[in-house]
Amino acid sequence: MRTRKHAPLEESTGIDLAPMLDFVLNLLIFFIIITSFVKEAGVTVDKPQARTAEHKETGNILIAIRPNGDVWMDKRKMDIRDVRTSVERLHVERPEDTVVIIADKLAPTGILTQVMDQVRSGGVETVSIAAEGD
Helix, strand or coil, rough: CCCCCCCCCCCCHHHHHHHHHHHHHHHHHHHHHHHCCCCCCCCCCCCCCCCCCCCCCCCEEEEEECCCCEEEEEEEEEEEHHHHHHHHHHHHHHCCCCCCCEECCCCCCHHHHHHHHHHHHHHCCCEEECEECC
16 A cells, blocks of 8 residues: 655745835835934024025034033033044044034134134044025
């Protein structure tokens, strides 16, 4: 008598999750890329008017100075002495980035110059000051 071989068990039917996982992975990559382009200083500043203001696409390290002299960077208030270490850290991570200081038109000039000195001592030679164009 012959022995009969059994056919392999069929796989159970279910939902294939691979397309959904691919879609979620693509969304994650998209949001990571987009958020790396959007940088904010963390506060709203009323910039002064300037006829010679130029629009520049670069300037990824933003530092804001409020009218009362508070310095903001990466959405947090910081002491002027901490600006140098933060700029050094960011400059090492992304050496091609430039620094833009967004000073309120009522901000003290002395604070602006101190921040510029801290940025330059942090290793960044080119510092821009944001202004509104006419």
